[in-house]
Amino acid sequence: xxxxxxxxxxxxxxxxxxxxxxxxxxxxxxxxxxxxxxxxxxxxxxxxxxxxxxxxxxxxxxxxxxxxxxxxxxxxxxxxxxxxxxxxxxxxxxxxxxxxxxxxxxxxxxxxxxxxxxxxxxxxxxxxxxxxxxxxxxxxxxxxxxxxxxxxxxxxxxxxxxxxxxxxxxxxxxxxxxxxxxxxxxxxxxxxxxxxxxxxxxxxxxxxxxxxxxxxxxxxxxxxxxxxxxxxxxxxxxxxxxxxxxxxxxxxxxxxxxxxxxxxxxxxxxxxxxxxxxxxxxxx
Amino acid sequence: xxxxxxxxxxxxxxxxxxxxxxxxxxxxxxxxxxxxxxxxxxxxxxxxxxxxxxxxxxxxxxxxxxxxxxxxxxxxxxxxxxxxxxxxxxxxxxxxxxxxxxxxxxxxxxxxxxxxxxxxxxxxxxxxxxxxxxxxxxxxxxxxxxxxxxxxxxxxxxxxxxxxxxxxxxxxxxxxxxxxxxxxxxxxxxxxxxxxxxxxxxxxxxxxxxxxxxxxxxxxxxxxxxxxxxxxxxxxxxx
Numbered sequence: 356x357x358x359x360x361x362x363x364x365x366x367x368x369x370x371x372x373x374x375x376x377x378x379x380x381x382x383x384x385x386x387x388x389x390x391x392x393x394x395x396x397x398x399x400x401x402x403x404x405x406x407x408x409x410x411x412x413x414x415x416x417x418x419x420x421x422x423x424x425x426x427x428x429x430x431x432x433x434x435x436x437x438x439x440x441x442x443x444x445x446x447x448x449x450x451x452x453x454x455x456x457x458x459x460x461x462x463x464x465x466x467x468x469x470x471x472x473x474x475x476x477x478x479x480x481x482x483x484x485x486x487x488x489x490x491x492x493x494x495x496x497x498x499x500x501x502x503x504x505x506x507x508x509x510x511x512x513x514x515x516x517x518x519x520x521x522x523x524x525x526x527x528x529x530x531x532x533x534x535x536x537x538x539x540x541x542x543x544x545x546x547x548x549x550x551x552x553x554x555x556x557x558x559x560x561x562x563x564x565x566x567x568x569x570x571x572x573x574x575x576x577x578x579x580x581x582x583x584x585x586x587x588x589x590x591x592x593x594x595x596x597x598x599x600x601x602x603x604x605x606x607x608x609x610x611x612x613x614x615x616x617x618x619x620x621x622x623x624x625x626x627x628x629x630x631x632x633x634x635x636x637x638x639x
Numbered sequence: 640x641x642x643x644x645x646x647x648x649x650x651x652x653x654x655x656x657x658x659x660x661x662x663x664x665x666x667x668x669x670x671x672x673x674x675x676x677x678x679x680x681x682x683x684x685x686x687x688x689x690x691x692x693x694x695x696x697x698x699x700x701x702x703x704x705x706x707x708x709x710x711x712x713x714x715x716x717x718x719x720x721x722x723x724x725x726x727x728x729x730x731x732x733x734x735x736x737x738x739x740x741x742x743x744x745x746x747x748x749x750x751x752x753x754x755x756x757x758x759x760x761x762x763x764x765x766x767x768x769x770x771x772x773x774x775x776x777x778x779x780x781x782x783x784x785x786x787x788x789x790x791x792x793x794x795x796x797x798x799x800x801x802x803x804x805x806x807x808x809x810x811x812x813x814x815x816x817x818x819x820x821x822x823x824x825x826x827x828x829x830x831x832x833x834x835x836x837x838x839x840x841x842x843x844x845x846x847x848x849x850x851x852x853x854x855x856x857x858x859x860x861x862x863x864x865x866x867x868x869x870x871x872x873x874x875x876x877x878x
Contacts, residue, residue, distance in 0.1 A: 528723035531690055534710045535717040536737035536792055546736075550727040 394612055397605035409603040410610070417583045418591040419610060425499070425587065426567045429506045433567075434560050437514025442548070444515075445522035446530065456519070462511050470508050471576025474501060497579035502587065505573035510563045517559030518552055525551055561622050565615050640701050640795045640828050641666040642687065647696035649682050649852075656682045657852045659696060664830065664845070666701075669822050671839035672832045674849035675875070680832045681720075681800055683849070687830060688798045689713040700795065716789030716827070718799040722781045724773035730784050731769035734759055737792035759787040762821065779810040786821065797822070799831035803838060815842050836876045840864065848872050 478485045478495035495501045533543040571589040578585040588611050595604035642664040649657040657679045664670050672680035685691040689710035697706045725733050734756045738747055760766050763783040803811045822829045833839050839846045840860040848855040856868040867873040
């Protein structure tokens with residue numbers, strides 16, 4: 356298509372193309388890159404030593420550990436729930452399917468703060484269940500279980516939402532074929548379903564992980580933000596910022612941003628490594 | 640294997656996909672279920688394969704009631720309309736899937752599986768494509784791989800859903816003969832679904848014409864051509 360007078364119908368004119376690219380770059384620059392760079396610049400304003408010092412503080416360290424623990428528990432659980440929900444919704448016909456899909460989407464539409472309050476109301480010391488649990492030494496609110504519940508609620512849709520369209524598109528034929536070849540349900544899932552959805556599952560898990568580490572609203576309500584105990588990275592950042600400890604706040608913010616970047620890099624590496632496989636197994 | 644369908648009906652919600660139908664398929668026959676879309680032919684095939692359960696009626700294999708058998712227990716070699724090859728596996732692994740899925744006690748050794756897969760690749764006359772992925776095959780090659788995969792489990796019968804539906808006319812003709820040859824060498828009772836009367840008439844020993852969930856006529860291709868039993872059959876085969 357070197358002839359300039361003949362342009363494919365789907366191709367824009369050079370001017371339109373330049374404008375579109377310009378808009379995209381400007382948008383990304385203002386909304387994504389500039390703030391990201393600002394975070395790192397702000398964190399390093401007083402030099403590396405201050406950064407190391409503020410990271411070495413007991414509270415910062417406890418927040419990082421707590422956030423990683425929360426993600427390590429809630430992401431795998433949500434991956435399992437998400438796969439089960441997507442499997443159930445796409446492979447079976449039943450009444451109330453639309454309702455179930457709406458229910459899965461609920462965390463997207465409910466404000467995290469409201470979700471947090473619901474958990475406090477249900478499991479707090481003022482409720483019957485909460486009082487019983489506290490009496491028996493298993494407090495939910497202002498403790499790790501509450502934070503995990505809040506995080507899982509907020510991140511619940513990510514895996515299922517990523518999987519459902521893929522599984523609908525793939526249909527049931529391959530699973531049925533495996534059944535006729537004598538495979539049992541679990542084997543079909545392991546050898547046919549799971550390999551077919553692994554990329555969507557990976558994306559879902561990565562998104563879920565990023566959000567789980569970054570969740571603020573619901574966790575802020577449920578955790579009580581007790582320093583060194585129930586304060587996560589995002590809630591600690593907010594507290595430090597409120598106290599005008601901006602270097603400490605931005606240092607921790609940089610850590611959170613770095614964790615997100617690590618996830619992205621991991622995803623890209625996996626894609627590069629399996630590029631040939633991706634191409635070969637994609638539906639022609 | 641002799642197959643008997645005894646007053647099978649199938650209801651999807653409030654719509655009847657199959658009114659009670661009965662049909663006897665002699666052992667070793669090559670049978671076409673012929674009809675327009677929505678005639679219930681695919682539903683009947685899926686009931687035979689155990690992918691759907693009938694609302695009422697019985698299926699008998701060699702005189703034994705098989706209605707309650709699970710899809711795995713039926714050991715039906717099933718070829719799906721769009722072939723449903725496992726896209727993340729090589730052709731070799733696709734064909735070997737059924738043998739690998741057997742319980743440990745009856746699962747052949749790795750070398751034995753490889754030997755059988757190679758033999759099946761020879762049977763479908765595609766000896767060199769074992770390492771390829773389904774997306775790298777032509778439509779006709781995919782169909783033959785699906786056939787080989789179904790044959791690998793040493794099925795008791797062969798069930799094919801529109802096996803030539805997605806192919807162009809020339810490949811279609813070639814593969815018709817291919818299916819006939821495989822049927823004749825294996826001697827398997829074979830049932831295939833089609834909406835193409837030429838295909839049914841040319842290939843099958845016995846043609847079952849279906850419409851609106853009912854069987855309109857059962858007969859040899861020549862008999863159906865010479866003496867259509869109903870106005871529907873006359874219209875359909877002359878179309």
